[in-house]
Amino acid sequence: MIESKLPHMGTTIFTRMSALADECNALNLSQGFPDFDAPQALLESMARHVMAGHNQYAPMAGVMRLREQLAAQLALHRHIDSDPATEITVVPGATAGIFCAVMACVRPGDEVIVFDPCYDSYQPAVELAGGRAVHVPLTPGSFALDRDRLEAALSKRTRLIMINSPHNPTGSTLTKEDLLYLEELVDRRKLLVLSDEVYEHLVFDNGIHHSALQFPGLRARSFVLFSFGKTFSVTGWKTGYCVAPEALTMEMRKVHQFVSFVAVTPVQLAVADFLQAEPDYPATLAGFYQHKRDLFCAALGNSRFKLTPSSGTYFQLLDYSAISQDPDTELCEQWTRQHGIASIPISIFYEQPPHQHFLRFCFAKSDQVLTAAAERLCEI
C-alpha cells in the first residue's frame, strides 16, 4: 500500500526471541530486562502518585523537581554541573530521546558514524532523518574503539558520531583515553556526538564510567542519554532523560514536543521522590550486577564456551566456536527450542558481521534462573 521508509527492517530480534522463548517455555536470557522488581519504595511512590491524582500532562521538559534531582545526581556521582532548566529534558525512554536528538540534528545527506555491533535503534533513526549511517566495526575480540577505522570513515558530510558505553551487546566500555581522543576529534572536525549511557551505573571490577559530560569538548557538542528503565529495573516504565548544552537541548525539545510532548507524570514524580530519599542507590548497582555476572560466569566454568567477563552492562557474551561453527542467528533459535535457553545473536547488530561466534546472554535475572541457565549451557 505504501513504499516502506525502512524497507530492510523487520520485527526486532528482541521481540522475536522473547516470543520464541515464551512459545518454547525457555529460560529467557535474550531481551535485556530484569526478572526482579524495582525497589519497593519506588513502586509504592508510583502507586501513591497515581492514586493522588497526578495523572495529567507534566511540563514538556519534565517535572522540575525531578530535573533538579537529576542535576544533583550528576553532581554527586560524576561531578558534572548541569542546568535543570535549560540542559535536562525528561523523555519517554532513551530510545525516544535518541530519536528526537537524531531528528533534531541530522539532515538529508548527512552521514552519521555508528560503531558495530550497534544498538538497533540508531540506524532507523538516522535513516528516517534522511541521513546515512556509516558503520565502523569495533576491534574484533576486544570490541575496543578502532581509531584508524574511525578516521577513515569520516567525510565532509559526517555530522554526528553515536557512541555507547557501557556497550550493548558486547559489555565493553570506552576508556578515558578514548574519550579524550573523541574530544579532540569532534572539536577538530566540528562534529556532534550522541552518547548513549543508559548502562552508566553498571561498570564492574572497580572500573569507572567515563561520561561524555565530563570532557568539556564533548560536553559542548553532545546529547547524552540515560534511562530509568535500566537504573531502577523498570524497563516497562519507559522513562529517561537527555542532557545537552542549551542550544542542542532547545532543538531536541522542538522535536520531543511533537513526538510525545511529555514523559509519564507519576513515573517522574516517583523517581524524584526515590532519588531524593535514596541518592546513593545507583552506586549500589555495580556490586549487585557484578555478583550476578560472577555467578553466571563461574557456573559456566565446566562448559565448552569461552568467555571474558563483561566489564559493563548486564550482558555477557559467550564464544561458542568450540561447540559449533553454525551462524549465531540459527544457533540461538535452535538452542531455544532444543535446550530451552534463549539468547541474542550479535551478528544482527552489524552491517557486515565478521567471522566470529558469539551469543549475548542477559544476566539481569534471579540467581536461580542464572544457575539453571548455566546448567543447561554446560550440557551443550
Ligand SMILES: Cc1ncc(COP(=O)(O)O)c(C=O)c1O
Ligand atoms: C544501548 C541501549 N540504548 C537504549 C536503550 C533503550 O532504553 P529505553 O528502554 O529507556 O528506551 C537500550 C535498551 O535496551 C539499550 O540497550
